[in-house]
Amino acid sequence: MPEASQQLFNYLIVGGLVFALGTIGFIVRRNLIVMFLCAEMMLQGVSISLVGWGRYHDRLGGQMLVLFMIAVAACEAGVALALIVMLYQKSGKLDVTFWQGVREEGRAAFVDRNVPRELDREDHWPRLTPAGIEPTLDEEAPLHRSRV
Amino acid sequence: MSGGGTWGLILLVTGLFLAIPHSTRRTRNAGGLLITAGIVSILYALPRFGPWFEQLVFWALALLTVGASAAAISMRSPVYAAIWFAVSLLGTAGLLVQQHAQFVGVATMVVYAGAIVVTFLFVVMLAQPEGHETHDRLSWGRLAKPASILAGGTLMALLGSACGAVLNGDIPRAGDGQSLLDDSSELARLGNELFSVHLLAVELVGTLLLVALVGAIALMIHGRERRATREVPDA
Structure with missing residues (x-):
């Protein structure tokens, strides 16, 4: 039946998009929690395509695999969040670049010195205007802080 | 992938480049528009299946899932990222239910959105009291972000072209697709x-x-x- 293969194709594309978005997020973001959310998002993409295959073959195997994936994801979430809380207690930061010096014993340190600093143009503190008009504030500026 | 799908992919990748942190507010809005346009054109280029109502539900759920995922990775605040991830989980659960996997859909909603995302929010509140941290506003270096987004876009294109074998009907089916439709049991x-x-x-x-x-x-x-x-x- 061609209709079934078209349906499977649609679900595979959606699952692949979610998986690739999770990959991009995992590589690009620096916040430990958001990186971990992105790993969960990749699992979601896989589960969409697994259920699609199960429907195509008319078997329950795909749904079974997704059920076990949910259980493993729950384990992963517990362990990873414990790890994140522990790392936060040690460093006071959720920034993954804080841990870039972690390595095996006896190996030379690889520290990426090109991690971007904050750009000056992002500090929009209110400036006094000579005309005595109330200055326009950037709404987000008061929320920004450079350290804990 | 067809022409519309390719253009949609290009729009999506450009939008992601504009929307992911290390960006100003204006480019983020433009990026959101481009991402939405890209997803819509990818979905529109997909082959139609089934009656129009089923097709419409699929489009809505897929737009919700993929759009919310894109929003989750481009939000600065981890709280918003977690909430958008929960929205994307709701869309995923809807897609699973549409595939006659009701129990798995409900389990996804209960376990992921109910338990995992809530635990995430707890940790976010423990670790990050207020405001935006530097590392939430910045991504990695100047070259790293375009390179990784390009790699992700290539991954999408590869997955899309690899799925083309499905459309040709090359893959034999193990069943006729009727037994899963029996919702009663x-x-x-x-x-x-x-x-x-x-x-x-x-x-x-x-x-x-x-x-x-x-x-x-x-x-x-x-x-x-x-x-x-x-x-x-x-x-």
């Missing part, structure tokens, strides 16, 4: 299969959950002990 069949064919795996997963629980507690205690012993020589 869906849960009974699922339970039968789970506790007969996959019984050993169920036991193993139970053990795994226990091990993960013990491991999480051990991580916390161990981390604290190390910190305590490190502070002693300083004093």
Whole structure:
């Protein structure tokens, strides 16, 4: 039946998009929690395509695999969040670049010195205007802080 | 992938480049528009299946899932990222239910959106009281972000072209697609299969959950002990 293969194709594309978005997020973001959310998002993409295959073959195997994936994801979430809380207690930061010096014993340190600093143009503190008009504030500026 | 799909992919990748942090407010809005346009044109280029209502529901759910995922990775605040991830989970659950996997859809909603995302929010509140951190506003270096987004876009294109074999009907089906449609005994069949064919795996997963629980507690205690012993020589 061609209709079934078209349906499977649609679900595979959606699952692949979610998986690739999770990959991009995992590589690009620096916040430990958001990186971990992105790993969960990749699992979601896989589960969409697994259920699609199960429907195509008319078997329950795909749904079974997704059920076990949910259980493993729950384990992963517990362990990873414990790890994140522990790392936060040690460093006071959720920034993954804080841990870039972690390595095996006896190996030379690889520290990426090109991690971007904050750009000056992002500090929009209110400036006094000579005309005595109330200055326009950037709404987000008061929320920004450079350290804990 | 067809022409519309390719253009949609290009729009999506450009939008992601504009929307992901290390950006100003204006480029973020433009990026959101481009992402939405890209997803819509990818979905529109997909082959139609089934009656129009089913097609419409699929489009809505897929737009919700993919759009919310894109929003989750481009939000600066981790709280918003977690909430958008929960929205994307709701869309995923809808897609699973549309594939006649009702139990798995509900389990996704309960376990992921109900438990995992809530735990995430707890940790976010523990670790990040207010405001935006520097590392939430910045991504990695100037070259790293375009390179990784390009790699992700290439991954999408590769997956799309690899799925083309499905459309040609090259892959033989194991069944005729009728037995899953019988909704009346869906849960009974699922339970039968789970506790007969996959019984050993169920036991193993139970053990795994226990091990993960013990491991999480051990991580916390161990981390604290190390910190305590490190502070002693300083004093």
